[in-house]
Amino acid sequence: MMDDNGTSSDQVIHRLVEMGFENSIVKEAVEEVGPSFDVAVEYILNSSHRDNRDVSSRTQTFRSSRKNLGKRSLPSQHSADLMRQSSILDHFQSAGGQKRSRTKAVPTILDSQSMGSPCPGEECTDSSPSMNCNTKTIQESSPIHCLQEDFKSDWEEKVGIIMQKHFGYSSLKNFQKEALSAWLAHKDCLVLAATGSGKSLCFQIPAIISGKVVVVISPLISLMHDQCLKLSKHGVSACFLGSGQLDRSLEHKALRGLYSIIYVCPETVLRLIKPLQTLAENRGIALFGIDEVHCVSKWGHGFRPDYRKLSVLRENFSASNLKFLKYDIPLMALTATATVRVRDDILISLCMSKETRVVLTSFFRSNLRFSVRHSRTSSSSSYEKDFHQLIDVYTRRRTVHKKENTNSKEMDSHGGIVKADVFPPCVLDNSENGCSDIDDDNDDDDENSLKHKESTASEGQEMSVDYLENEIDIFQSTNDWDVACGEFCGESPSKDMDICGSSELIDPPNKLEERLKLLQEPLECGSTIIYVPTRKETLSIAKYLCRFGVKAAAYNASLPKTHLRRVHKEFHEDVLQVIVATVAFGMGIDKLNVRRIIHYGWPQSLEAYYQEAGRAGRDGKLADCILYANLSRIPSLLPTQRSEDQTKQAYKMLADCFRYGMSTSVCRAKILVEYFGEDFSHEKCLLCDVCVNGPPEIKNVKEELNILMQVIAAYHGRSGLTDGCYDGEASSDTRRRQFIEKPNLRMFISKIREQSQTYLATDTLWWRGLARILEGKEFITEGDDKIHVQIKYPKPTKLGLEFLQFENDQTFNVYPEADMLLSLNKSRSYSTFADWGKGWADPDIRRQRLERMGSNRKPRKPRQPRNRQSRKRNQDLGTARGRIQAKLLKQKQ
Numbered sequence: 081m082m083d084d085n086g087t088s089s090d091q092v093i094h095r096l097v098e099m100g101f102e103n104s105i106v107k108e109a110v111e112e113v114g115p116s117f118d119v120a121v122e123y124i125l126n127s128s129h130r131d132n133r134d135v136s137s138r139t140q141t142f143r144s145s146r147k148n149l150g151k152r153s154l155p156s157q158h159s160a161d162l163m164r165q166s167s168i169l170d171h172f173q174s175a176g177g178q179k180r181s182r183t184k185a186v187p188t189i190l191d192s193q194s195m196g197s198p199c200p201g202e203e204c205t206d207s208s209p210s211m212n213c214n215t216k217t218i219q220e221s222s223p224i225h226c227l228q229e230d231f232k233s234d235w236e237e238k239v240g241i242i243m244q245k246h247f248g249y250s251s252l253k254n255f256q257k258e259a260l261s262a263w264l265a266h267k268d269c270l271v272l273a274a275t276g277s278g279k280s281l282c283f284q285i286p287a288i289i290s291g292k293v294v295v296v297i298s299p300l301i302s303l304m305h306d307q308c309l310k311l312s313k314h315g316v317s318a319c320f321l322g323s324g325q326l327d328r329s330l331e332h333k334a335l336r337g338l339y340s341i342i343y344v345c346p347e348t349v350l351r352l353i354k355p356l357q358t359l360a361e362n363r364g365i366a367l368f369g370i371d372e373v374h375c376v377s378k379w380g381h382g383f384r385p386d387y388r389k390l391s392v393l394r395e396n397f398s399a400s401n402l403k404f405l406k407y408d409i410p411l412m413a414l415t416a417t418a419t420v421r422v423r424d425d426i427l428i429s430l431c432m433s434k435e436t437r438v439v440l441t442s443f444f445r446s447n448l449r450f451s452v453r454h455s456r457t458s459s460s461s462s463y464e465k466d467f468h469q470l471i472d473v474y475t476r477r478r479t480v481h482k483k484e485n486t487n488s489k490e491m492d493s494h495g496g497i498v499k500a501d502v503f504p505p506c507v508l509d510n511s512e513n514g515c516s517d518i519d520d521d522n523d524d525d526d527e528n529s530l531k532h533k534e535s536t537a538s539e540g541q542e543m544s545v546d547y548l549e550n551e552i553d554i555f556q557s558t559n560d561w562d563v564a565c566g567e568f569c570g571e572s573p574s575k576d577m578d579i580c581g582s583s584e585l586i587d588p589p590n591k592l593e594e595r596l597k598l599l600q601e602p603l604e605c606g607s608t609i610i611y612v613p614t615r616k617e618t619l620s621i622a623k624y625l626c627r628f629g630v631k632a633a634a635y636n637a638s639l640p641k642t643h644l645r646r647v648h649k650e651f652h653e654d655v656l657q658v659i660v661a662t663v664a665f666g667m668g669i670d671k672l673n674v675r676r677i678i679h680y681g682w683p684q685s686l687e688a689y690y691q692e693a694g695r696a697g698r699d700g701k702l703a704d705c706i707l708y709a710n711l712s713r714i715p716s717l718l719p720t721q722r723s724e725d726q727t728k729q730a731y732k733m734l735a736d737c738f739r740y741g742m743s744t745s746v747c748r749a750k751i752l753v754e755y756f757g758e759d760f761s762h763e764k765c766l767l768c769d770v771c772v773n774g775p776p777e778i779k780n781v782k783e784e785l786n787i788l789m790q791v792i793a794a795y796h797g798r799s800g801l802t803d804g805c806y807d808g809e810a811s812s813d814t815r816r817r818q819f820i821e822k823p824n825l826r827m828f829i830s831k832i833r834e835q836s837q838t839y840l841a842t843d844t845l846w847w848r849g850l851a852r853i854l855e856g857k858e859f860i861t862e863g864d865d866k867i868h869v870q871i872k873y874p875k876p877t878k879l880g881l882e883f884l885q886f887e888n889d890q891t892f893n894v895y896p897e898a899d900m901l902l903s904l905n906k907s908r909s910y911s912t913f914a915d916w917g918k919g920w921a922d923p924d925i926r927r928q929r930l931e932r933m934g935s936n937r938k939p940r941k942p943r944q945p946r947n948r949q950s951r952k953r954n955q956d957l958g959t960a961r962g963r964i965q966a967k968l969l970k971q972k973q
């Protein structure tokens with residue numbers, strides 16, 4: 081049956097059930113009054129009044145409140161002429177009214193002016209002074225005194241009932257309350273809350289309680305897919321649209337209002353502005369949720385130009401533009417990884433209202449154990465060294481389980497790997513954490529153990545190498561991410577549904593005792609995500625792990641959609657143990673038992689790193705976030721398509737990452753949290769490698785500091801301590817000129833080696849670390865216009881020069897950074913040049929060697945160039961070999 085507007089009985093039933101009415105009552109009402117939403121509501125409420133004495137006062141309250149409100153009386157006819165935006169609170173009342181017996185009268189001050197936010201909780205702490213747009217932060221804007229307490233408790237209680245019904249949670253978190261109260265007050269809202277804190281609920285609840293549609297803009301299809309799947313389990317209908325959507329009818333259905341939540345990528349929403357306006361007029365749009373909103377800003381990570389165009393939402397869905405709206409449709413923007421600069425950019429770029437509420441919680445995830453380890457991350461010998469523990473975790477579990485099951489001979493259908501009920505403890509050995517893990521020479525032992533394992537390991541999932549591409553996944557367009565096209569009709573949440581979320585689990589144990597308790601916990605097996613920079617590595621590492629019996633799979637945008645869909649599903653179902661992925665997987669993905677996030681190679685930014693690390697420990701239990709990076713190399717992974725501005729920003733972000741990896745004395749969580757502009761109130765996380773192992777032994781580097789500063793200052797003609805020491809005898813003119821024009825750090829280091837026997841064999845890595853420390857102390861600064869990951873053309877600052885001139889015997893104690901430790905602990909040089917090569921690069925050593933070669937040894941007959949031309953080319957090219965040959969030939973003559 082259809083009403084005049086073409087609404088079917090099923091649609092009305094669906095909508096009423098979503099509002100929280102009992103299925104049987106709804107069916108009865110629709111059978112009685114036909115497919116009219118408003119009349120059915122009235123019927124239900126009146127029949128409640130008839131049927132139940134307890135609820136009579138509730139119904140009365142509902143009616144009287146409407147009356148007092150003077151907004152609109154409960155309609156008994158079709159609602160085409162209603163102002164949809166003003167009906168949000170009506171739905172609260174009807175939904176709540178159905179569920180509870182309550183005698184308290186609902187206060188009548190419900191207009192947006194009086195709708196302040198509830199008491200700001202301890203999670204909403206910031207009123208970032210740098211927020212512009214006259215944005216009101218929670219503290220400033222909470223007119224708690226204006227809000228009648230009765231009403232405040234009332235709506236929360238009603239939402240609580242709906243939450244319990246749909247999601248199984250008993251209460252909202254404080255920041256969720258803040259966001260919802262902003263929405264209730266028809267205000268825009270920017271939610272900045274930690275990964276895994278529950279931001280999605282902030283835009284999902286309005287869809288359930290208002291009976292209108294919520295449109296969510298999301299950057300990744302995998303994320304949309306993830307959320308739709310979850311919502312359908314919770315009885316909420318949702319779908320996602322995208323350019324890869326094969327089912328055209330789905331878009332049509334969604335735009336007719338058949339789904340409570342529509343997920344779209346920014347490109348699609350821009351295309352659908354007109355039909356969405358029609359949707360707003362018919363069923364109504366409660367809210368635009370802009371998830372992962374940091375993608376708006378080119379100062380953040382994962383910048384998506386189309387996200388920036390979302391400013392059209394404000395313009396096209398405002399009350400001034402659409403006459404049927406009473407209020408602008410609110411925007412709710414959400415992210416877990418936005419620096420202060422990015423936040424400002426979001427507010428401006430999206431044209432968010434000057435009244436925007438900023439809800440800010442702590443970014444600290446106290447159950448995440450961060451650590452950094454040195455690895456070359458490039459070859460299978462590195463895999464052997466770095467992944468043997470991981471392989472142990474999964475294969476030991478398998479072995480134990482196999483033993484337990486030998487008699488019963490129970491095997492599952494997945495290559496003999498059976499899900500264990502109890503995971504054996506697999507606490508990582510702390511002595512191997514962090515920067516003390518700098519010895520690469522212990523590969524042999526690991527190799528043996530792994531070789532043995534390999535021979536005994538049974539089948540894993542072999543990965544195809546058909547898709548080997550050494551490309552980097554960066555955000556180009558959502559097309560790349562289409563892994564499934566789906567429509568997710570809400571199933572009624574089943575009674576025995578596995579409800580895992582509870583505030584006790586997810587709320588970070590910020591109290592010291594609770595964090596200390598985490599330290600005692602063994603790390604469960606759970607799932608692992610390994611993030612790698614290139615697509616090729618996803619395949620090679622997944623393949624490597626499979627060889628040892630780990631259920632691993634690769635995930636990158638170039639793989640077939642069917643494969644990606646399967647991987648996604650099997651990961652969630654715990655069939656797969658490890659996913660080796662590029663950035664194409666992860667943002668927003670919510671799986672409770674991810675125990676390990678391994679970054680294998682430098683990430684592009686700390687934002688991306690923290691975002692990806694945030695996939696771990698979403699059940700509140702201990703989880704590891706390990707960064708394996710080549711500490712002897714400067715990271716250089718940049719987005720392929722970038723403007724000049726973006727290049728600068730990309731370098732800056734890499735530099736921040738690099739400093740994070742190099743740090744040996746500051747708590748990792750502190751660095752990460754402070755990076756997002758938050759004061760880290762805990763001093764230490766107590767879990768990370770730095771907190772557990774403590775900083776390295778302090779070193780007095782006064783002498784080295786003096787010499788480096790002197791050389792730098794001398795070349796900049798500032799110190800007067802030396803005459804510039806261009807002892808150019810050995811230096812070629814070109815080299816000297818180059819040095820004078822643009823003296824770089826490497827040249828300064830070689831100058832130091834030239835001038836002092838003590839430092840002749842010192843390593844570039846060590847000096848590089850010292851230069852970074854001096855830059856941190858503001859003794860030197862970058863002399864180049866470009867931004868470099870590591871200071872490249874150092875020049876002294878005023879402070880540095882003052883320090884030099886201030887003669888004293890004081891020590892200059894520093895904690896050696898990771899690259900300095902690396903160089904101190906290695907017998908072999910870590911410099912780009914091996915000792916032999918370094919010698920040739922050094923003019924003094926080169927001269928000495930040439931002399932030695934000329935006098936002591938009979939010079940080897942230089943290999944005759946094939947012809948004069950090639951000899952000439954060698955000389956012209958000025959190659960080392962060419963120069964040597966020329967010199968030797970000259971001596972011979």
Ligand SMILES: Nc1ncnc2c1ncn2[C@@H]1O[C@H](COP(=O)(O)OP(=O)(O)OP(=O)(O)O)[C@@H](O)[C@H]1O
Nearest residue numbers: 249253275276277278279280416581582583668670
């Ligand atoms: N009020 C609540 N009480 C208990 N659990 C909750 C509550 N709200 C949300 N959760 C749970 O928190 C988990 C994380 O939620 P969600 O995916 O929304 O996090 P998020 O903040 O969006 O994280 P990310 O930034 O990584 O996307 C979910 O499993 C969800 O069920």
Ligand SMILES: [Mg+2]
Nearest residue numbers: 279280371668
């Ligand atoms: Mg999210």
